[in-house]
Amino acid sequence: MTPMKLAVAGASGRMGRMLIETILNAGDVTLAGALDVPGSPALGTDPAAFLGKSSGVAIESDLARGLAGVDLLIDFTRPEGTLRHAEYCAAHGIKMVIGTTGFDEAGKAAIADAAKRTAIMFAPNMSVGVNVTLKLLEMAAKSFSEGYDIEIIEAHHRHKVDAPSGTAIKMGEVIAGALGRKLDDVAVWAREGVTGARDPSSIGFATIRGGDIIGDHTVLFAGMGERIEISHKSSSRVSYAHGSVRAARFLADKATGLFDMQDVLGLK
Numbered sequence: 001m002t003p004m005k006l007a008v009a010g011a012s013g014r015m016g017r018m019l020i021e022t023i024l025n026a027g028d029v030t031l032a033g034a035l036d037v038p039g040s041p042a043l044g045t046d047p048a049a050f051l052g053k054s055s056g057v058a059i060e061s062d063l064a065r066g067l068a069g070v071d072l073l074i075d076f077t078r079p080e081g082t083l084r085h086a087e088y089c090a091a092h093g094i095k096m097v098i099g100t101t102g103f104d105e106a107g108k109a110a111i112a113d114a115a116k117r118t119a120i121m122f123a124p125n126m127s128v129g130v131n132v133t134l135k136l137l138e139m140a141a142k143s144f145s146e147g148y149d150i151e152i153i154e155a156h157h158r159h160k161v162d163a164p165s166g167t168a169i170k171m172g173e174v175i176a177g178a179l180g181r182k183l184d185d186v187a188v189w190a191r192e193g194v195t196g197a198r199d200p201s202s203i204g205f206a207t208i209r210g211g212d213i214i215g216d217h218t219v220l221f222a223g224m225g226e227r228i229e230i231s232h233k234s235s236s237r238v239s240y241a242h243g244s245v246r247a248a249r250f251l252a253d254k255a256t257g258l259f260d261m262q263d264v265l266g267l268k
């Protein structure tokens with residue numbers, strides 16, 4: 001079988017570099033393109049140079065040049081960049097794995113629309129551990145539906161620009177869904193001042209930013225006389241990169257459609 005030709009957007013970012021290393025080591029996929037923003041000092045350089053390797057491609061900002069001959073684009077950038085890439089990929093039949101977080105409703109709708117024209121896997125967290133944790137949370141939420149206050153606490157590195165994390169929001173959506181609630185109706189995104197007593201149907205969020213924390217998520221079910229915590233802690237971005245390449249393989253035989261990591265991992 002011909003190896004799938006992958007490109008990476010945000011090639012010199014934290015995830016971009018981890019993806020390039022993972023793709024070069026994978027064996028059954030090849031690196032066929034790399035994108036970064038106009039004006040980036042990385043343009044024209046080899047995306048594998050930081051590994052002391054040569055990949056045979058150069059980092060481009062022009063989508064036509066950077067995505068020539070590419071089967072699938074893995075995108076961990078910013079919402080505005082991802083949406084621009086999604087429009088181009090949909091128009092040119094290039095599949096996508098999207099890991100970017102921080103989209104508004106219009107952005108999510110634009111991705112769903114692009115997925116009518118090409119195959120897209122879109123998830124706020126590509127790690128196997130987080131996706132299994134989502135299943136555990138669904139089960140736990142049903143068991144703790146009465147008498148337990150639900151709070152979601154997440155911690156990330158000082159460079160993260162969106163809050164709460166996409167993963168924390170997804171955890172909230174899964175828990176709210178299991179309880180027959182809508183997250184937007186029950187979410188308390190932050191607290192300050194005289195907040196009043198806690199609404200028992202609410203789902204609270206707390207965000208920590210600091211240092212080099214890769215990504216920690218804890219869901220607390222606090223009842224009378226006991227509390228239960230379900231936590232996932234990332235110690236390396238490699239799990240996100242492995243999940244992304246696994247998602248690329250999953251999309252190999254899909255022409256159109258919007259999928260998530262639960263589809264990729266057979267957890268639905």
Ligand SMILES: NC(=O)C1=CN([C@@H]2O[C@H](COP(=O)(O)OP(=O)(O)OC[C@H]3O[C@@H](n4cnc5c(N)ncnc54)[C@H](OP(=O)(O)O)[C@@H]3O)[C@@H](O)[C@H]2O)C=CC1
Pocket residue numbers: 009010011012013014015016036037040076077078080081082098099100101102123124125126127166240
């Ligand atoms: N789904 C998952 O499993 C995971 C998701 N993420 C998400 O991935 C995204 C990227 O994270 P991370 O790698 O840490 O971020 P970085 O800031 O390290 O990397 C982002 C990359 O995208 C580039 N970029 C910035 N703006 C644009 C744009 N408008 N168009 C195209 N490219 C752009 C940056 O270029 P420059 O530096 O020149 O600005 C940089 O190369 C975030 O949304 C994060 O939440 C992260 C980890 C796991």
Ligand SMILES: O=C(O)C1=N[C@H](C(=O)O)C[C@H](O)C1
Pocket residue numbers: 101124125156160164165166167168214215216
């Ligand atoms: O920005 C990050 O780093 C991460 N972002 C994702 C999110 O917002 O959930 C996934 C992971 O937690 C790392």
